Amino acid sequence: MPSKIFSATTFGLDSQLIEVEADLIGEAAKFIIVGLPDTAVQEARERVRSAIKNCDIAFPRRKIIVNLAPADLKKVGPAFDLPIAVSVLITKRYLELFADDQKAVFVGELALDGTLRPVTGVLSMATLLKKLEIKRLYLPQQNADEANLISGLEIYPVKNLAELVKHLKGKSIIKKLPPSDFKKISGSRPVLLFAKIKGQQQAKRALEIATAGNHNLLMVGPPGSGKTLLAKAMPELLPPLTIDEALEVTKIYSVSGLLSHNEPLITNRPFRSPHHTASGIAMVGGGSFPKPGEITLAHRGVLFLDELPEFPRIVLENLRQPLEDGVITVSRASQTLQFPACFTLVAAANPCPCGFLTDAEKDCKCSPGQILRYQKRVSGPLLDRFDLQIEVPRVKFIDLQSEAAAAEIENILQRIDKARKIQLARFKDSQQKIFTNSEISSQNIEEYCRLDNQSKQLLKEAMFKFHLSARGYHRVIKVARTVADLTESKEIKIEHLAEALQFRIMQEN
Ligand SMILES: Nc1ncnc2c1ncn2[C@@H]1O[C@H](COP(=O)(O)OP(=O)(O)O)[C@@H](O)[C@H]1O
Numbered sequence: 001m002p003s004k005i006f007s008a009t010t011f012g013l014d015s016q017l018i019e020v021e022a023d024l025i026g027e028a029a030k031f032i033i034v035g036l037p038d039t040a041v042q043e044a045r046e047r048v049r050s051a052i053k054n055c056d057i058a059f060p061r062r063k064i065i066v067n068l069a070p071a072d073l074k075k076v077g078p079a080f081d082l083p084i085a086v087s088v089l090i091t092k093r094y095l096e097l098f099a100d101d102q103k104a105v106f107v108g109e110l111a112l113d114g115t116l117r118p119v120t121g122v123l124s125m126a127t128l129l130k131k132l133e134i135k136r137l138y139l140p141q142q143n144a145d146e147a148n149l150i151s152g153l154e155i156y157p158v159k160n161l162a163e164l165v166k167h168l169k170g171k172s173i174i175k176k177l178p179p180s181d182f183k184k185i186s187g188s189r190p191v192l193l194f195a196k197i198k199g200q201q202q203a204k205r206a207l208e209i210a211t212a213g214n215h216n217l218l219m220v221g222p223p224g225s226g227k228t229l230l231a232k233a234m235p236e237l238l239p240p241l242t243i244d245e246a247l248e249v250t251k252i253y254s255v256s257g258l259l260s261h262n263e264p265l266i267t268n269r270p271f272r273s274p275h276h277t278a279s280g281i282a283m284v285g286g287g288s289f290p291k292p293g294e295i296t297l298a299h300r301g302v303l304f305l306d307e308l309p310e311f312p313r314i315v316l317e318n319l320r321q322p323l324e325d326g327v328i329t330v331s332r333a334s335q336t337l338q339f340p341a342c343f344t345l346v347a348a349a350n351p352c353p354c355g356f357l358t359d360a361e362k363d364c365k366c367s368p369g370q371i372l373r374y375q376k377r378v379s380g381p382l383l384d385r386f387d388l389q390i391e392v393p394r395v396k397f398i399d400l401q402s403e404a405a406a407a408e409i410e411n412i413l414q415r416i417d418k419a420r421k422i423q424l425a426r427f428k429d430s431q432q433k434i435f436t437n438s439e440i441s442s443q444n445i446e447e448y449c450r451l452d453n454q455s456k457q458l459l460k461e462a463m464f465k466f467h468l469s470a471r472g473y474h475r476v477i478k479v480a481r482t483v484a485d486l487t488e489s490k491e492i493k494i495e496h497l498a499e500a501l502q503f504r505i506m507q508e509n
């Protein structure tokens with residue numbers, strides 16, 4: 001009789017149940033794994049053999065076949081080591097599982113001495129178990145807290161194979177984890193960098209608005225004006241993730257193998273700043289076994305592109321669709337996958353190759369042709385997606401000497417916090433799952449962002465002056481909604497709209 005136990009694997013961000021079967025089918029000592037295993041799964045044979053031997057159990061000297069079903073799904077990574085080892089021991093009749101364990105799921109990588117090593121994607125697997133009403137999960141100790149984020153499961157943290165074997169035989173018991181009480185996300189980051197920025201009042205205000213409503217921000221200015229510094233300070237302003245968002249983001253990092261085992265739940269909004277040499281796949285995700293890219297790792301947080309025109313145009317163009325839809329569709333030969341990608345895009349750029357085109361003190365050395373070519377590297381449609389476009393001038397000497405007021409920072413943080421709460425209340429009953437003003441769709445814009453006649457008139461004139469597209473028009477209104485929320489005003493007033501319009505420098509010419 002072949003043995004059968006359960007394991008799980010991730011594909012994209014979701015998980016799937018895998019049946020691990022084993023059987024002894026002949027006399028010649030041989031160990032075969034079938035069911036589309038990749039190299040890491042093939043190599044499980046050596047790890048399993050050694051781990052079993054190091055538990056002082058003789059490895060069967062017969063022909064063993066292990067089948068990972070469904071057979072047409074590619075099996076990737078070392079997480080099948082543990083279920084393979086357990087099923088070999090059952091086939092050998094060394095182990096017999098109790099009824100509850102027959103329905104349990106086993107995952108874990110084995111070291112040669114039988115110790116368990118952590119695996120990726122455990123949160124996603126735990127979510128699947130909950131959905132399928134499977135209760136019991138045996139997994140490496142380091143992954144246990146992560147799985148425990150999903151309530152109602154019986155999580156058994158396993159140190160090594162020998163300990164698990166004793167437990168399954170009922171000889172000594174591994175304690176299951178008590179329910180976790182992670183529901184308290186606390187604390188924000190200390191404001192260290194932001195406090196160091198002198199002057200730059202307009203840029204700081206733009207950061208405040210961008211953070212409050214998740215609006216995309218482009219900063220243009222000469223080298224050394226503080227664009228990178230401003231962007232790097234942004235995470236300090238970002239409010240912590242809500243519980244639902246934290247689980248979403250943690251799942252992405254878990255599947256990507258980027259979750260720290262000391263911090264099983266990610267509570268800070270992600271801030272990703274890929275270099276301009278990053279490939280298209282690294283940026284949007286994909287690959288033969290599709291993995292999330294930078295835009296998905298920035299989900300619910302910020303993607304910062306420093307030196308924007310240096311990024312290959314094709315990479316930048318790929319951002320347009322996810323910026324609009326909040327998801328990225330990755331197509332492979334056999335299937336298509338969707339990854340969430342709802343992020344705020346923050347970018348910095350010099351106005352020309354030498355950087356001093358807009359500078360009041362230093363002359364620009366570039367020819368008109370060079371400037372045009374440089375500026376053309378960022379397409380119009382991408383530019384249109386920046387709700388806030390600002391010039392960051394060189395800091396004045398007098399400003400550099402000044403002290404940034406601590407009270408000012410406190411006020412900014414409080415305004416952002418209040419504006420976020422207003423938005424959460426506004427969208428709590430919305431059909432689509434949205435959290436911030438930037439996500440309001442063009443169909444719903446009139447419902448959430450009503451304008452008075454005076455404002456409509458101003459917007460009409462601005463459309464003409466700035467050559468606003470329909471998208472630009474909607475984006476300005478959404479920014480005005482955030483500006484109004486920052487002052488806790490129910491209505492969008494003309495001054496809110498006027499401020500929103502100040503941040504569209506690129507459209508002026
Ligand atoms: N407003 C400012 N307040 C304090 N320091 C600044 C400011 N702007 C620039 N600096 C200093 O100049 C350095 C270079 O700024 P950076 O952000 O790299 O400029 P950019 O990205 O615009 O070329 C920063 O590390 C910082 O020390």
Ligand SMILES: [Mg+2]
Pocket residue numbers: 227228229306348
């Ligand atoms: Mg810079």
